[in-house]
Amino acid sequence: MSELQSMNPEEAVEMYIETRKGDTADATVQKHRYRLQKFLEWCGEADVDDTTQLNGRNLHKFRLWRKEDGELAKVSLRSQLSSIRTFIRFCENVDAVEQDLHKKIELPDVSPEESSRDTVLEPERAEKIQTFLQRFRYATREHALFELLWRTGVRIGTARSLDLEDFEEEEERLRIRHRAESGTPLKNAERAERYIAISTDLTAILSDWIAQNRPEVTDDHGREPLFASSRGRCSKSTLRRTVYRVSQPCYYGDSCPHDREPSDCAAEGYAGGQKCPSSVDPHTIRRGAITHFLSEDVPEKVVSDRMNVSGKVLERHYDKRSEERKTEQRRQFLSNV
Incomplete structure (x- = not known):
């Protein structure tokens, strides 16, 4: 066993943040920095000036300290503790804390109702899924669907509604249409109809999915669905199962x-993906995509139009940026005024 190396908590946090830069989206790095500032604040109050002082008992005290914040939702507490857990795992790797200390950080259980309202798919995790799919599942339905949902933020029903003719490859865009009479209504009916510009990368993925792996089928109305199985147009439940599966860490x-061991896990495979506590549903991807767009300084009106959501609903239900993040973004725009 390696001998522990003394390190100041501030030094450890800066080393961790520098390690994440370049491998992780800037917005994600910033979130980790915000969350770890709370940890450093607690270290100051608890007279923890050396990482080797950290143990299961005082990490539990930190958890109680954060829990005392009555305005902190349980799902937010879980996210913050998860970030601390990842940081502690990094400290283990550089011999700054005892091995396996991260396992002593208990994450609060979050009900599906609490989770569905507040959680988002973080850019860091989306990048991991994208990297895996690009390398090992390129141009499969899983790959095409996940990339479409993350890069456009559309609802799962919108993705299901797409036909081959709605994918305008040369123009690099998608045409969204309300077609209730033939089985693919949109949530906001005709008001949801629009064009969505897509990137060259996403255009190539969709094109290769169509050319290489998409079954040549029509649905019950004679239309050619973009997301198809051998039986025709994929159902919403099939597309949801796909999302649950690809978002499982394993x-x-x-x-x-x-x-858990995958061989003994009830959540293993497509049928059990929804049972995994870490899998996410399509709407969590939508919230994550919208928050990511906003964090990258895309104007709210552009996000509102692209994602087909009103400004009021956008602010109330989809914008999960922290108040600190919003403040810093406003500062960037106003610094020269």
């Missing part, structure tokens, strides 16, 4: 955060 190569 699927894209991460270790199981729940210390």
